[in-house]
Each structure stands twice: as C-alpha cells, then as structure tokens.
Amino acid sequence: MSSGLARSLCALFLGVLAVLALPPFSLPVILPIAFGGLYLLVVGATRRTAGLAGWAFGVGFFLFGLSWIAESFYVDARRFGWMAGPAVAGLAAGLALFPAAAMAAFAWSRTKGVSGALIFAVCWSVSEWLRGTMLTGFPWNLIAYTWADYDIPRQMAAWVGSYGLGLLTVLLSVLPVTLHMRNRRQNAFATFVFISVVAGAGTLGTVRLMATTPPTDTTVRIVQGNIPQTEKWNPAFRDRNISRYLDLSAQSGRFDVLLWPESAFPGYLDENPGMLDQIADRLPEGSVLLTGAQTREPGVTGTRYRNSILAVDQTGRIVTRYAKHHLVPFGEYVPLRGFLPIQRLTAGLGDFTPGPGPQTVELPGLSPVGLSICYEAIFPGRVVDAASRPDWIFNATNDAWFGASFGPRQHLASARMRAVEEGLPMVRAANTGISAFIDGYGRIVARLGLDETGVLDARLPAALPPTPFAKYGQLTFLLILAASIVGAIGMTVRKESAP
Template identity: 45%
Template structure:
C-alpha cells in the first residue's frame, strides 16, 4: 500500500473513489467481503499521507462518493418508472445523494487523521464511522442504507452463522467489528493473527447460538402473496380490476395450499405494500371480495393487506390493514418512516421543487403491536421501515412476529430489493422475532427468529409462499438495550484509541 501513500492531489482522490467503489462489492447481494482487506488498508494509507485533517476529509469524501455511487445506483430505476416527468433527475439524483452520504464517511476520516497511525487511528476511524452511521439513522429523517455490518448477511448457512452477533450488538456493532477486522493487514502480522482468532470466535458463537433449541411454533400458517404487478400498472385504471383479481386468486389458492400442507392449523394471508388498488377501509365491495376468498372451512381468516387510506384531515396514509370478514379493518398500522421525496416533500429541502404533490403522505405515530383474533400479536414494517435497527417494534409491547410488506417494483431487478431483503433479515436476528415479508415483485421471504430463511419467492414471479410461522425467542441483548449498545461501543473504541494516541505521544508502551 506504500504506492497509495505516495499519491497526491487528484490522484489520491481518484484512488480513494476507486477504493470506495471496490468496497461496495462487499455489500449484498455480491458479498465479496474479502475486498475490504484491501480497501480499508488502502484508505488508511491515503489518510496517513495527508498533511492536514482537511486533506483526510477530502479523501474520505471521495471514498464515500465512490462507495455510495455504486451502492445506491438502483435509485435510478425508480426515476425511470416516471421518466417522462423526472428524466432530468436521472444524471443528478444518485450522484447528489452519494455526495451527501459521503459526508458521513468524510467526517470519520478527518477524525482518524487527527490521531497517530496504527491502532489509535484504526480505533478512532471505526468508532467515528459507527457514530456517523448512527447519525444518518436520524438526520433529515434518516437513511441508514447499506451499513457495513450488512456484508455478513451472506446467503445460506454462512450468513446464518455470521449474523448471530447482531443479536448482541446490532448491525452497527457488526459495522465496527468489520472495520477493525478489515484494517488488520495495515497493522502487521500480529494484528492479522489476532483478528483471525476473533473471526473464529465469531463463527463459534454463531454455531453455538444456531444449535440452541428452537422455540415452539404458535401453530399458524401464513400465506405470502406476491402479485408481481409492474409499477407502471399499479395505479393505471385499465389494470385495476386485473390487479385486484390476481390477489384474490392468490389468496384463495394459497389458503387451499396451506390447508393441504398444514391441515387444521390457523391461517392468515399477507398482501404487499399498497397491493390493493381499492381503498380497503372505505370500500365495502372490496372488503366483501376479500372476505369471500379469505376463509377456510367457511370461517374468515385474517388478511393483512397493504392499502392507502385517508385520515380525518383527508391526508393519504400508507397503511397495513388487518381484515377479518367483510366489516371494517380489525386493526390498522400507518407507516411512520416515510421516504423523502418518494412519499412526502421534506420541509428542510432548500429548492422549490414539488416532486410529491400536496406534500405527500401523512406520517403514522410510530411502531405498534397489532392484535387480531386468530393471530399472535404482530408488528408491522412497511417497506423502508425495515432498514432502521432498534426502531422495528414497540419496546413496551413486544410482538410475537414481524410482518414486512413492501413494493420493490420501483427498483426493478437491481441490487436494491436484495439489499432491502438483507436489512429485513438483520431485523429478525436483532429482535429475536420471526419476520415474514411480502413483496409485490419480490423478493418475498420468511425468516425465523435467528434469521434462517424458511422459504422465498424470487424476483418477478407470481405466486404464494406458504410457511408455518416460527416461534419467537426471548428478547436478545440488542433488543433489550437498542442503540445504547453500539453507542457504548463507539465510546469505548474512541476512548481507547485516544488513550493509545496519548500514550504513544509520551512513548509509554501498553
């Protein structure tokens, strides 16, 4: 990495951008995690060559810009759905967002350059990086997409093993560990050996936890309906009847399949986000149609349906409605983490551009647990809400399982839906709760309370996924203490880094 340290000016910035792009291939769905063993030491080499903190911040900015440019390219797919209106945003949106997100990497790099190289710099970089990730969960309504801890959401058994520490420290804690491990080649042979031992212990913990007795299932079968409706057709009046009919058929056929596979079990059906083109709360004909197919042996079963509704102020809300028979909804959950510019117009945006007509959707009150006859209590996550760690459930009234409904049709067959799925899987591990996900065009999937996949429907497939609802675990450490855990890790890493820096300056050996 010495040649990187010799670069100056635009060459150093270009190298940082290239390292950031390469780091993005460690993210889902590519999961090329070993590249971080090259890119993090490379970043450290570039930082060490900067004479001033400002230069380190610029290196961090270009690293972050390249990283998020590739990691968030899928946002362009959403713009292309309405290219006739927003064609002008195609070359601007992702670079602009990548530049904003890069600031959250520039700041940790500046902090790291303020201390000597070696372990002090690595610890401060890791601590400040996670502090910045915590910040981007809340600043300007939050966008904690692609934290580096998500690289461990590997497909299959490997991911099952390496995700388990998230039950203790959450995805932010995994991010801190990832940075420390990836920096090992820059710290010498002893550091590499030590980090190899840590990784082995990490895997051992995962294997131990996966071998614990499985919690008892509640005896409920869930049908996840994946209608596979192209985004361009969802709100087109020409396709409304066909869309609704498709979900009715999937409901009927899915419940019949559920009774064949799990005879005698209680059942429920889940439709994705805004799956119903009709307003279920106020449309008795639509409710009657659902009630006619959402039944087993003549008895109504709960149907959890994504639908828009209008509140008392006539503001639209993105909702999940629990239907039981043809009457009004038995329970309603309103999405509270709304997507800036996609679902509402942020007040803080400085330009007078009205992308969302009328200000967009109204915000719900926050996480809540819903109770519907015939079902264990459940928490709802609508689309974007699944990316927020420690904000998935009501901590004062924990549910027995999580329902994630989403419409990823906006993002095509890109990395976006796959990264979204990895985030949802992480929430299952952090909360110790099974999570069942219904996605309009995929990927619909079910995970148990350890994050193990119970089944899936791939992208762009029309069908149903029928699964037996797994049991819940007692609240894991992270579920009990939430973001306090990674915040304390930030403090510990930063303080140790500063103490080591102070000791080195006085030539005291630890």
Template identity: 40%
Template sequence: MFPDAALDRFAARVRALPEKRRAWTWRLIRIGLALSAGAGTALAHPPFGVLVGLLGYPLLMILSERSDTPRGAFWMGWLAGFAYFFIGCWWVAEAFFVNPEQAWMAPFAASLLPAGLGLFWGVACALYRRFAPIGVVRVLLFAALFCAAEWLRGHVLTGFPWNPAGATWRAGGGMSQFASVVGVYGLSLITVASTAALAPLVGPGAARGRLISAGSGLLVLAAVGLFGAVRLAQAELRFTDTVVRLVQADVKQETKWSPEAYRSIVDRYVALTGQPAARTPDVVVWPEGALPASANDVFVSADATAMADALRPGQILLMGLARGEADPSAPEGARYYNSLFALVDEGGPGLRIAAVYDKHRLVPFGEYLPLGSIMTAVGLRSLVHMPSDFSAGPIPAPIRVPGVPPVQPLICYESLYPGFTPGAAGRPDWIVNASNDAWFGATSGPRQHLNLASYRAIETGLPIARATPTGISAMIDPWGRIVQNQRLDPGVAGVVDAPLPRPTAVTPYGRWGDAFFFAGLLAALAISLFAGRRPGLWPLTSPTRLRPRG
C-alpha cells in the first residue's frame, strides 16, 4: 500500500548515507516522531481540540513495534509521554511563581512531573514490544497495555489521573456521552483502540486485514458518536426548586495571603453573598480555601458574624477552609484537614456547623509529602516548603443537611477521580466541586480541570455546582454541559444564581463502575495474546511474525 511504498523510498535514502550518519539520522527521526506522537495527543485535548493529534496513538504503536528491543520501545513511550504531560501539565510551574522565593523550582516541576508520568507510557510500550502478537489483533494488546498503565497512573501514590485519553472528547459533546456507560477509562480504551487500529495500514500483512482494522476503528468511533447524539437528543433538562448561588470573588493567589488583603477578601465574599436576587438562593457556595485563614480562627472572629449577616435565615453556606484538630497521636499534636463546611444561618448570632467534609484524596507534594518521614530525614520537606502534611479524610460520603438535597462534595483535585460519588445505594442528588484553580493563573490548567470535572456529571448523571476563586465557576448539567448563562469565566468577579438541575436515572457507570472497562481490558488481552499466536484463528492477515524495521 502507499504508506509502505513511501516509507520504503525514504528508508532507501537514509540507508544511502554513511554508516555513522545513518545511525544518528534514524535515532533523531525516531526521537522526533515519538515527541510528535505525545505532543499530538496532548493537543487533541481541550482547550486545544486539535483532534487530528489522535493519530499520535497509532504512531506510537508503530514506533514501539518497530523498535529493535523492548528497551528501545520503552524510550519511545517515555519520550511520547514526556511530551504529552509537558504540554498537558506545564501549568504546574505557574504555582511556583506565586511566591518569588519558590520560582527557581518552576523548571524542575515542569520537567520532573512529565518525566515521572512518562514512565507509565514507557513501560506499556516495552511490554507491547515484548508480547506483540501476529496480525491486526496486536491493536487490542497495545490499547489494553496502554490503558492499563493509564489506570495505574490514576492510582499509584493516590494517582494523578490528569487528561486520560477518554477525556480528549469535550465534556458535554456527543462523544463524551458514552462515559455514562463505561466511564472515562472505558472511553479511553475505546479511543486508543479505535485510533490505533489505523496503525496496521503501515505494516506487514494482507491489505484486506489492514483495511478491515482501520475501518473497524472508525466504525466504533462513529457508533460512540451516534450513541452520544441520541442521548443528547433525548436529554430533558429539568430543574428542582433549589437555587444555588456560586460565588467567584476573583481573588488572585499571589495577593491572597498578604495580611493587608485579608479584610478586602472577606468583604468581597460577604458582599457577593448578600447581593440581592430575584429569588433568595437556598445554598451559597464559596470555593476551596476561600479565606486566607483556618476555620479555627474564622469561626471565632467577627468575620463569622459578617458572614451570618450576609445570609438569610435558613440559607446554607458551603465553604472551603483548612482546619486543625487536636490529636495527641499526631507528630505535632494536631492533624490538619482541607475541608468543606456546611454552615446554617438560624437567625441568631454566628453560623451553626451542620456538616463537615474532609478531603480524602490529597495532592502529592501539594498537600502531603509521599514517604514523609524519609523526605523529612533527608531535608526535602524544607526544600518543598511543606512544614506539615494535611491528613486524608474518611471515605467520601454525601453530606445531608435538612432543606437541601443530599450533596457529594469534591474538593479540587478529587473531581479528577471517577467512581468517587456513590452511583446507586446512597446516591446524592448533586455534586459540589469547591476548587482553587487560582494557583495556575491564566493557563490551560483551569479549562482542562473544568473539562475533567464535567466528566463526573456524565458518569453519575448528577449536576455539578462548581465554585472557584478566579474561574471557571459554573453549573454543569447531568450530561456534562454548562447550563446556559450559568458560568463565570477567569478574571470575572460575580455570582451565578442557578436553579439546581434534576439528576438523571442511575447511569450504567453509576451502577457498575469500571466493570465494563476491566471486562474490555481482559477481553482485549485474551483475544490479542491467544488469537494472535494461532495462525488461521483470526484470518484477517497473513501469519507472518511482525518484525521491527530499523
């Protein structure tokens, strides 16, 4: 076929070079292609949306299988992963510019994070090169190993599930709706397998089998898109009687902890909370860490009175604050939590704490130091400016406050994790995502975070009320779409008064979780490793063993 002929002509030109120059040329070409594969797949994600970048998956598969050894395939995967996570996560460096004395760490954060995460891709590609079977079924093995590595990335050391392949599709669009059945990891398996199915077009075997592989992948993507289009066409957005006010005070992180700014920050939140409305909101939501103080100090100060004065009797304030709790067994005699408080105005002085949710899934190096005792002993704790760790809260569960539908809090980073919210027994009516994206400024990070959080609405069939200090705050419906005119973009201070959408019926993913993903993973592994090694069992291509080129 044409791709092979073109590659053969190019290879002939390279082979005509002197031996030493030829070796370096091949090496540089492969490095460039691996980096391009990772960059392409990263740019396919929102907010970039360059979907042609999905061709990076078949390119990475080709580079892996044409490596001389599994070690060579590992480096192809690692390079692609480095490019992918550098483009997808470069915004982490922005957090280190908030405090000038930490700015020197920004280049290390921007490079070491993708270098570490790229190891997962490298291992997946090495295993694929080691076990790649005969014929086009090797596509299934590549997709299964790759997505298994991605699942591990989302769980090792509490995990970092930023931008899985399935989240390439903009949340709320047709392609994203299949996450209501298989979750974002299942959608990742479908996305990688369907696009990698193009890889056999450039390889050995009968033309018929190669074309069937590519055609099958495109048909699967078309079927997923059709499912989503039908689901959205049948979507009936209905609202409850509950009105939620999302408060976005546009407090920049670099000025938040200045003592001179404290009073103006409190006044800003209080003024926005008490802003008149056509209908008094039932619930007011402030973001994570809304005030630059701990709950232990805020609730015994005059600020609590000001907050109560801004509310109406019966209103509930959901606000994020850090808190400390005495614990003689803790190293410093106390434990610290990143918490969300449900505060009720009962018409008297101050506010009553009706419920507290403590963040369960903490950010490594941001909220706790992995292997903390060892890191402290060698002096790394002071290096990363973490005097003490936050403690993880109990297993997440909805909070229930009279007068308000049961709600599942997700604090910041927790919104990245599928399966956090009960999908059947104990299912809440909505999700509140209190986040602090101010750390990452006007970068792609907050927009990607919004896209990832919106997948939790699709998976669970629950609306999400999302509040951040600097944007993007929004009311998200159960299909992952931002409700019309219910959004505050970065750099805007204001409120959104949004009627709370009704949840859908329990979704298949809500009922079964990642069962479909694991079933697909096992099926792909079984078919590729069993059928691919038995000539004639899968007669889509000749049983010639795939061999590396170059």
C-alpha cells in the first residue's frame, strides 16, 4: 500500500463494495470488509493520504450507488442523454468530498484501537450529516439503511435516528479490524464494546417490536397507474392516462381515502372543473382524494409554479393543498439559473417555487395526515411538522424517471426509515411503483411492485407513541456523537497516563 495509486484503487473498490450492504442488496456482512479495509488504509496515514483514500472510497460508493440517476437523462435522450455519464460522475466526485474530509479529520486525530474506531465512526457519521444538510442536502444511501430490510436492528432509528444508527453501524464494522492492532487488554475491551452495542440494539429492537398495534378502521386505496415517464406528458396519451386513473379508482370496494401519486394528472387539476367532477363521481360518500398535481398562481414577479398535493372531496371541491418545500436541484429548479445555461429535466413552463415546509392536514372524518412529495422522504427529521404531529404520512412520488433500476428500491428504504424514526405509518403512492403501506416499525404491510398496474386497498396502520427521535430530533444523534468523542478521549488519556 506504499503506492498512492494502489491505495486509491483499493479504496475505490471498497467504496463500490460498500453499496452491496445497502438495499436492494442488503448484505450487512460486507461492511466489515468495506469499512474495515478503509480503516486500515487510513489509520496512521497523513491527512493528505487519508483524504485521497476517503475521496476514492466516496467516488466508488456514489458512482455505483447512484448510477441509476443516469436513467432520468434518457427519458428525453435527444436533449439530455449526453449528460448522463458526466452528471453521475460529477455528482459522485462532488459527494466524495464528504468522506474525503471525514478521513482527513480521522487522520488528524492520530487515534488507533477502540478509540480510533470511535473517532472513525464519528467522522463518517458527521460527514453524512453534513452531506444531508449542506447546499440543500442529499442524504441518500445513508449507511443506516443497511438495516432497512432487517426488523430488529432497524428499530434503533427510533432512538438515535438514521445518522446515529449509521455511527453505530460503522463502529461495529471497524471494531473487528482493531483486534490485531492492540494488546490483549485492548482486544478484550473492543470485544466488550462490540457485544454491548449489538446486545443493546438487539434488546431495544426486540422490545419495541413486541408491542401490538392493530390497524385503524380507515381504509386507504392506492392507485398505481404505471405510466412510463416518456408517455406521462405526451398529448397523444393524455386521455388514456386520465382514463386509467379514473377506471382504477372506480374498481369495486369501499375506501375512505383515495391516493394518487405525484403529478398523476397531466395538467393543472385545480383549473379543470370537468376533471374534478369526474373524480367526485368515483369517490364514495365521506371519502377524499389526495393526489399529486402541478399548480400555478400569480405572483409579484410572475407566475409561480408548485409541485403540490391537492385534497378533493366527494363534491369535487379542493379542500386543501400542500406545496413541496424541498425541491430537487435541476429536476424542479436550476440553481444559479442566471449563470448556468442548463434546462431542468422535468416538463413545465418554469422553475417550481418551494412551499413553506412540512404540513399536517386535517380533513373531516379522517385522522390528521402529514404530506410529503417524493424526494422529501429522504430527509431524516424533516418529513413532518413537529408542532402538529400527524397520525400518518402520505408520500406521493413518481419513480418512473428511474425505470426498473435500484433507485426506486433505495427510495423505498428511505421511506421505511422515516416511518421508524417518527413512529408513524407511511403510505407511499408511486406512479410505476413501489407503492406501499409501511407501519411505524418500518414493516411493509402491503405493496405493489415495480411496473405493476392496479390498486392496493388496506387498512391504515396505527400511529405509535412519539419516539425519542420524534420528540428530540437530531439531539439524540448529537448525544451519541458526544458520548463517542468523550469515550475516545478518555481511552486516549488513560493510555497515555498508564505506566
């Protein structure tokens, strides 16, 4: 490993390998190899060498883990296809700066052994938090999602959130490689820490899952139209697409809430009384439709366009609306539009305007619902209005942009982790899948897979009591972060003072 090129190539490979621990692969056994290997590459190295290794690891991690983004550029291949490769490569190179900074900071700490494992995990988790916060944030494929498909370890997110669970996961991944680097006493302590974390997480997760939570009496119907993105806004398919949603909604069966996905109607639904009347004809007495829709409104500087969710009652009246507040760069708006000669990928007349923030909606006869659209479900601690806790979360999304890649599966994993963190059921309506009912434990109660057309009827899972994370947010992550740093400092001081 004396060669910088060899070190970087090894780190690049380990970054690619780490993706296999995440959905849809979900192979946690990979993490001790990936992060253990990265630890060995950077422990004792200079800050520059460690930073380059961290950057190479990040490039491999994001290049493979986000490769599905290229699919979106081929929806309109004539205009944007040429951008697919450079866009994914550029995004990976930029996001890799976060693990680069993490590894440089770890090298600066000059720690080894158990204290080194703690600081390594701290540096990685802080870099994930920064990635999810800076420049509007992009917390995709957090290491905590390794456990999205595993019921017991996933529950730890209810206490410490995804960033805190990521810290514990990286710590457990690195501790085994510290055993051969220390004396017997240190090895025993590393083993003790490993067993304590595993046993603690296992106990808390098992106890949480022991509670029985019968579903509510509210029946929800999800409509999955399964319309390819290339046809969604094509005038030649407009009537067919509208009829598909109306016909599926009218299938036999009683429901209280009807859910359509993001931008289900190809136009401005709130400006189309005829369409609202057709929807009303298909709504049972006392029921309501929640649907994704584009809206527009006049503003001082011109028309403002919004990516919205509209609530339509049985009379065809729009009773409330929600505007997406966390927009997708280059998909829904172009950052620095005055300087970048780039068009956004989605159809429309202008950039979207963000809404004010998370919103809880109360509808007559129904339990309060927190509304979110697509991308908003990937942000820990920012998916519901903390001042007005809902009983469930509706996420309207459209993953048709990404075809049958593993992007939609990763998106579903994010939704499952939000449900655990908040202790709230998440109901996800996706145009081409994966639509799902997710309970407050992150378990999928019912689902419609990718590229399926149909409806999904199920009783709404019950809300759980507010979790520690729901009550205190990222404070729980900060506490485990502080405890790890204090523990590492204490072990270092004790070692230096030992005779």
